[in-house]
Amino acid sequence: MEYLAPTSIGEALRSLHQHRGSARVLAGGTSVLPVLNNTSAALAGGDKQSGSAPVLIDIKRLAELRSVTVLADGALVLGAAVTCQEASSHPAIQKSWQGLAEALAATGPAQIRSRATIGGKLCQAASTADAAAALMAIDACCRVVSVSGERLIPVSELILSPGRTCLRTDELLVSIELPAPRAGTADAYARVASRSSLGKTYAGVAVALTLKDDRIDSCRVALAAVTLVPALAERAASMLIGNRLEPDVLARFRRQIAGACRAGVDSQQTADHKAHVASELAISAARVAWQRSAGGGSEGSR
Ligand SMILES: Cc1cc2nc3c(=O)[nH]c(=O)nc-3n(C[C@H](O)[C@H](O)[C@H](O)COP(=O)(O)OP(=O)(O)OC[C@H]3O[C@@H](n4cnc5c(N)ncnc54)[C@H](O)[C@@H]3O)c2cc1C
Known part of the structure; x- marks a missing residue:
């Protein structure tokens, strides 16, 4: 070797x-x-x-991959070799993307978080990738380069199947780009850890929403550990758009989340339980994102 x-x-x-x-x-x-x-x-x-x-x-000696840059408009460029610990404690991420900070803080025990990188997390293409779900919810993109050029890939399109991304063998993920959050936007991540499997995520849900005139103007929802790979739950998100978090809206949202869960587990009992847990987590994340947004969202926190 x-x-x-x-x-x-x-x-x-x-x-x-x-x-x-x-x-x-x-x-x-x-x-x-x-x-x-x-x-x-x-x-x-x-x-x-x-x-x-x-x-x-x-790639740990590549300075460009180890940096975090906040752009003038509030967007953020996260180097692919920044560790999950560094990213989760970065002041700009804690202020403007609290849900992402929560998901990054869930990337294994402290010893793992201080080694594991955000790029490794995405390229590992694991179902349990909390940070991948949080990045999908905030509509982040991956900058990927090779000797023949570069391309920008939405995080939601990066992971194809367990252990497999759309990267070619000669491509390198150099950074993840977080778009500047609109006024009144906030995100949240809710998760339950497995009691076995060294505390790996059993189910996780990321919600990012924007409030306008006391209603949800836009919303993205992504799931971790309850689908074969982290994925957007677009139908569920559409249940919230144009609405407040009232009981009938949440009931429809809950059903759509449960329907989006395809855990790839052997037992139907586990699949049903994961779907139940995910729908509760989704409601919890939506409520937290709403509260954060109503409290000023990312604009208010700057
Ligand atoms: C006990 C334990 C519990 C954990 N629990 C969780 C959990 O609950 N939730 C969670 O999300 N994570 C969890 N993790 C972390 C996760 O499983 C991975 O170990 C970690 O995210 C991988 O990051 P890394 O930087 O070490 O990647 P590496 O091991 O270095 O690489 C992983 C893969 O990505 C490729 N790669 C890495 N960087 C790039 C790049 N820039 N461009 C192209 N390809 C690249 C590598 O070639 C390799 O195929 C846990 C880990 C452990 C050991």
Whole structure:
């Protein structure tokens, strides 16, 4: 196995291109290193064809990927190698995207959060990716680069299936771009941890909404750990738009959330329970987002 630690994005991209098929990006390593230790055959899947040893490309020395930049209009650029701990405690994220801060704080125990990166979280493409759901709710985008150019991919389109993203083997996720929140916008994340599986997320729901004239003007809802991969629940979100959080609205919202849950679990009992838990979490997150928005939303907190 070869280990490379490039010091510029250009160098990293050239290495990814040169070793495409056998290269593997190393960020925090909390997911990729256990795979490497336990199932080297799985890591070397691409190498069977190329016949070459796997090449680990460590991106932690890329300064651009380790920075958080707040733009003049309030948008934020989050480097892909920023750790979940750094991101969750960043003042701008705590002020303007409280739901995202909550989801990032759920990315495993403290030792894991201080290693695991936001880019690794997304590229791991796990069902339990709390931060992916929160980023989908706020309509964040991924900036992805390769030697042949760059593209902007909505987080909601990045993850295709468990363990699989739409990134090509020579592409690098460099940053996640959070759009400037509109006045009266707020987000919230509610989750329940599993009692087994080292406290991994059992069910999580992210809600971002904008209030106008005491009604919900726009809303996005995303689910974690109750669908095969984190996903938007667009029908559920549409139940809230134009409304207040009144009992009949919440009843329809609850039904749509339960219907959107496709947990990919063996037992129907677990699937039903997850759907029930997710619908309660969704109502809780919607109420918190409403309260935050009514309290001034992101504009009021700046
Ligand atoms: C005990 C435990 C409990 C956890 N609980 C939770 C939980 O409840 N909720 C939760 O959300 N997370 C949880 N996590 C964290 C999560 O499972 C991953 O371990 C972590 O998010 C991976 O981040 P990383 O930076 O370490 O990625 P790495 O292990 O370095 O990489 C992961 C994958 O992404 C690729 N990759 C990384 N960065 C990039 C990039 N910039 N461009 C392209 N590809 C890239 C790698 O090649 C690899 O395939 C838990 C982890 C542990 C160990």
